[in-house]
Amino acid sequence: MLNLKHLLFVSLFYMAHAADSDITKFMKHLEVIPDVIAEGPKDFLKVSYDSGVVADKGVELTPTQVKHQPKVEWNPESTNTFYTLIMTDPDAPSRAKPEMREWHHWLVVNIPGNSLDKGEVLSAYIGSGAPKDTGLHRYVFLLYKQPKKLEFTETHLTNTSAKGRENFSTKNFAEKYGLGVPVAGNFFQAQYDDYVPELYKQLGF
Incomplete structure (x- = not known):
C-alpha cells in the first residue's frame, strides 16, 4: 500500500509537469532541458525551411532539408522590443x-x-552537419527577449x-547579457546524409 509521503510526491510531480508548456515538455523529454537550458520557454517558435519541412x-529532418537559413516567426511584445x-x-x-x-x-x-532580417548577425547560419556514424543530433532554436x-x-x-563555433554555452551567453529565460523555442533532430561532405568543404574541412 502506498504511503502518504509517496502519494504526496506523485501528486506534486504531476502538478509540476502539468504546469509545463507544451514545448517545455518536449524539451524535457529529449533532454534539451537540462543539456542546453535549465528552464523552458512558454511558446513555440515557428521554424520553416524552403525545402518544405x-x-x-x-x-x-535531414541536413539536405535544412541547408538554407529558415524562416523563423514569433509574436513580438512590440516593435520596440529587441530579441x-x-x-x-x-x-x-x-x-x-x-x-x-x-x-x-x-x-x-x-x-x-x-x-529577423534587421537583426545583427553574430554567427551566420550553418545547417546541420552531424559527422558520419554519430547518430542523431538535436538542433535547438531559442528566442530571448532582451x-x-x-x-x-x-x-x-x-x-x-x-572556427569559434564549438564549446558555446547558451546558459552562459544568456547570463552574460541578462537575457533571462527564453520566451520561445523549438528543435529538430538530424543525422548524417550525403550533403554533409559538401557542407564541410564550405567550412574549409
Missing part, C-alpha cells in the same frame, strides 16, 4: 561524447520586433569557417 518538437535568436547543437561531435558541446549554428541579436538594445562583444562569424 518544419522544425518542430524534435522531428527528424536574440540562437540555434545550437549540444551533441557535438556526438550525443554520447559531447566534447564540443555546444556547437552553435546561428546567432542573431538586437532583432527589432520580429524583423532588456534593451545591447552591445555584444562576440566575434562575428561567417558561414565559411567552423
